[in-house]
Amino acid sequence: MKSAWSLMLIVALGVSGCGSEDPARSDTARVVKLVDVSTAQQLPSRRFIGRVEARQTVDLSFRVGGQLSELPATPGTVIAQGETIARLDPTDYQLAVRRAEAEHQQATSTLSRQRNLLEQNAVSRSVFEEAETQYRLTEVQLDNARQELSYSVIEAPFDALITRRMVDNHTNVQPNTDIVRVQDVGELRVRINIPEGLIRYIDEPERFDLEAQLVSMPGQRLPLVYREHVTEPDEVAQTYEVALAFRDQDAVIALPGMTASVSVSPREVVEPPGVVVPVSAIAKDSNGDFRVWRYTADDGTVHPQPVVVGEMQDRHIAVLSGLDVGDTIVAAGVHALRDGMRVRPMEEAL
Structure with a gap:
């Protein structure tokens, strides 16, 4: 039993002794492929x-509701600016205008009569002011009626290509219902x-x-x-x-x-800013920012260098800042590197 325990202890010491060689092995330079940073090439065609x-593409609708009475718009045709695209039955809106005109005319007569009576001190000023207010209200109602009558017609806002009709003629439509889609061609x-x-x-x-x-x-x-x-x-x-x-x-x-x-x-030589590097040379740090690994020839080590990247073309990518022409960086295997790590150029290892 004692001899068995001694054997296990010897084996354990042997294993720990083998592990003590790891630091020496970690100092072994890693073989990497290096490239020199070059200028960006001329912008190609x-x-x-x-x-x-x-x-522009516009869906046209009425601001008021009613029954469609005219819909000359046919998909594929062009309607000149200012011409009618669709029209509602105007009967109700015409009657509203006539009613508003009659009320406004009556209010005008009443205001004129009350003004004459006020000049003769036959009525109080409050009665005159009430007639004046009624006159202004009927004036607003008349303007509103005329405006709603004008809203019963849709005219082409430009030379309009009719691309689609959303409803058929004689349909009862609500305000703001899309009637046709037109394009400015x-x-x-x-x-x-x-x-x-x-x-x-x-x-x-x-x-x-x-x-x-x-x-x-x-x-x-x-x-x-x-x-x-x-x-x-x-x-x-x-x-x-x-x-x-x-x-x-x-x-x-x-x-x-x-x-x-x-x-x-x-038309002329257009040199984009920055330099170009292989796409495989670009990595991301823990914050998600782009970086490359710059090679220092004096001691054979690599160090991370933050960069700002631009457009990618084929297998290369533009670096807008962070590198200069002539810098040497690692072109592949960048995810296995760490700051200060010793490396050997692939050419020397062959």
């Missing part, structure tokens, strides 16, 4: 898939989503050639001009929506909803 859209636009790396050039559209190709016009390249952009990025794709317009609207054969292929080509 880019192609985006966009969609043709009208300048006076200027067709193309909307695309561009990455955040290009949005910084949005204020310099003259530095780029913008052209679109449409399936409806094969083989033709249509020049575009910048109109506006959304300043909030898409929550998922981190892209920004940009609206472009056809330079020659009369030459375009297209309808809203069609697909467009948009090319963005720099």
